[in-house]
Amino acid sequence: MNIQNIINEIEKVDPEVYDRLNGRRNAMKNFASFSGKVALAALPIALGSMFKKAYGKGSGVTGLIDDTLNFALTLEYLEANFYIKGVGTAGLIPAGPGVGALTTIRDHENAHVTFLRTAITALGATPVTFTAANFDFTAMGTFADVFSNYDTFLAVAQTFEDTGVRAYKGQAGNLMANNDILTAALNIHSVEARHASHVRQMRKARGANVKPWITGKDSGIGAVVQASYDGEEVTTQAGVNIVNIGGTTVSAAAASEAFDEILTKDQVAAIVAPFFKP
Amino acid sequence: MPTKNSSEKDLLAVSGGRIQSLSRRNFLGYIGGASALLVTAAACSKDDNNNDNGVDLGKDDIGILNYAYALEQIEAAFYTKIFEAPYSGISASESALLGDIRDHEIAHREFFKAALAGSAIPALELDFSSINFTSRDSVLAAAKTFEDLGVTAYNGAGKLITNPDYLVLAGKIVSVEARHAAYIRDLISNGSFADNTAIDMNGLDMARTPNEVLTLAAPFVKTKLNASNLPNS
Numbered sequence: 153m154n155i156q157n158i159i160n161e162i163e164k165v166d167p168e169v170y171d172r173l174n175g176r177r178n179a180m181k182n183f184a185s186f187s188g189k190v191a192l193a194a195l196p197i198a199l200g201s202m203f204k205k206a207y208g209k210g211s212g213v214t215g216l217i218d219d220t221l222n223f224a225l226t227l228e229y230l231e232a233n234f235y236i237k238g239v240g241t242a243g244l245i246p247a248g249p250g251v252g253a254l255t256t257i258r259d260h261e262n263a264h265v266t267f268l269r270t271a272i273t274a275l276g277a278t279p280v281t282f283t284a285a286n287f288d289f290t291a292m293g294t295f296a297d298v299f300s301n302y303d304t305f306l307a308v309a310q311t312f313e314d315t316g317v318r319a320y321k322g323q324a325g326n327l328m329a330n331n332d333i334l335t336a337a338l339n340i341h342s343v344e345a346r347h348a349s350h351v352r353q354m355r356k357a358r359g360a361n362v363k364p365w366i367t368g369k370d371s372g373i374g375a376v377v378q379a380s381y382d383g384e385e386v387t388t389q390a391g392v393n394i395v396n397i398g399g400t401t402v403s404a405a406a407a408s409e410a411f412d413e414i415l416t417k418d419q420v421a422a423i424v425a426p427f428f429k430p
Numbered sequence: 431m432p433t434k435n436s437s438e439k440d441l442l443a444v445s446g447g448r449i450q451s452l453s454r455r456n457f458l459g460y461i462g463g464a465s466a467l468l469v470t471a472a473a474c475s476k477d478d479n480n481n482d483n484g485v486d487l488g489k490d491d492i493g494i495l496n497y498a499y500a501l502e503q504i505e506a507a508f509y510t511k512i513f514e515a516p517y518s519g520i521s522a523s524e525s526a527l528l529g530d531i532r533d534h535e536i537a538h539r540e541f542f543k544a545a546l547a548g549s550a551i552p553a554l555e556l557d558f559s560s561i562n563f564t565s566r567d568s569v570l571a572a573a574k575t576f577e578d579l580g581v582t583a584y585n586g587a588g589k590l591i592t593n594p595d596y597l598v599l600a601g602k603i604v605s606v607e608a609r610h611a612a613y614i615r616d617l618i619s620n621g622s623f624a625d626n627t628a629i630d631m632n633g634l635d636m637a638r639t640p641n642e643v644l645t646l647a648a649p650f651v652k653t654k655l656n657a658s659n660l661p662n663s
Contacts, residue, residue: 342605
């Protein structure tokens, strides 16, 4: 990493960069000090925090991590409030194993909210906050009976979980500068996948045509949630065709199931937007 | 009665318990020859991939991909073996979904093999003798071990990867392993898909280092693996 080149690039769009960095002389003295004190691996973080001080919240590597974690926190709030309301709605969930399973999932989503708030605060940033009043789980009427029809509730749950898996996967690259944060995000990501697998099994037990994994781009729900599944149908990974790979008999269905796909932040935002009250 | 002018016969003398019959001169000659053999063996170990140090997984991202390839070899072989003689009482649903998992693991294994090409480690020799493939309980318990282990392995490997594209690929696979883990756990005990034996109080899955994972996998792998060149951070 050539720090001077980075500064020069920034100077092209922001001639004040040196002033923001407390004057050129001090800035360069800071860099010299950093390179002496900070291990090379930590340099991006140190650099990020310096830019953050200069520009305030939301810029540099640290800003990217803050923003990414707040994006994840927003999704966790969505899920947590959904399950809080569902588990708390009398008559929605039939007596039986579903109560325990959905309570377990609710507790995980709540724990994720708490964990991410703590992590964001520890990084010196401000976590976003949402309450039940911020959400419309009918998605502006699309799922009008979400809290009175158990099948609708489970369909929305499946969509949230599958979308969450894709969302975390899509953001992992933005967390590579901080190993602890990346690992924590991966540890949440696989929990969301466990949830997705179980909710799919719950729907299967009630007659839905789904498996614990995603086949092609089939939601087993309908067109209203298709955006959460588009792209899952790919059967080529890193240029390698997975169908019948290496002389095996891996079908196109299995090839698509064997790899979950990412969603970008913009794609996820568009998917969840109807669930947030304007 | 052996003579003392042939090192070959001196060796016979040793094996016959009659080392006292060796002359000092021949004894030193014998030790010298043995030392030469040891030196040759040591020299081989530096460039031979399959020796006492084990199969070298390699370093950097290639090493991590080989590590994943090794784990996928175990899983794919395990599920393949299930279908050589399925346990009695296997349901149609179990047969279909365990068959899916087998195909997913084969896809993962072959993907890594193709992606690694000339850098790929060889096919591993595996040992599933501790698993009773006629018993549903034994098969599902092993499946749970492999799937949970796979999840923690990929979760722990993420930070060791430097190429963002490989990180995404690992992410694409680990969530499928987690879907498998949840399904297998629910087959064993419905509702255990993410219980507190897998998930901590923060709602997080676990992450394990390659050494932790390979130690847990070792009972199933005859081929010795050398992970000493894998990245640590």
